[in-house]
Amino acid sequence: MKLLLDTHALLWWWTDDPQLSAPARAAIADTANDVLVSAASAWEIATKQRLGKLDGVPEARARFIELLAADGFALLPILVTHALHAGAHAADHRDPFDRMLAAQAALEEATLVTRDPAFSLFDCKLLW
Secondary structure (H helix, E strand, C coil): CEEEECHHHHHHHHCCCCCCCHHHHHHHHCCCCEEEEEHHHHHHHHHHHHCCCCCCCCHHHHCHHHHHHHHCCEEECCCHHHHHHHHHCCCCCCCHHHHHHHHHHHHCCCEEECCCHHHHHCCCEEEC
């Protein structure tokens, strides 16, 4: 299975946070699954740290690529096709990070690992 991690799922994985559900944790840990992390998550982490809204994982921005590699996760770049899909989606949801993750999950045929119920507005498979 191909998984795309929402930013909170990624951060909770890195910090071994108990808020990460057991099914999500098992799917991420399963080496048979391909785990993708969007460049949008790097953008969201950097933005939230700059705004002082993300204090618990100071190394997340500085060591982003290193931490992905250590876990064997693949970085998913933002492509023009992703951007066009995200911008054109009819769902009434204003968060640009969420719109991008939903678009990437749909176009890359990946299951989005998220606790956020807002993703039910989008055309993507979800796991929590």
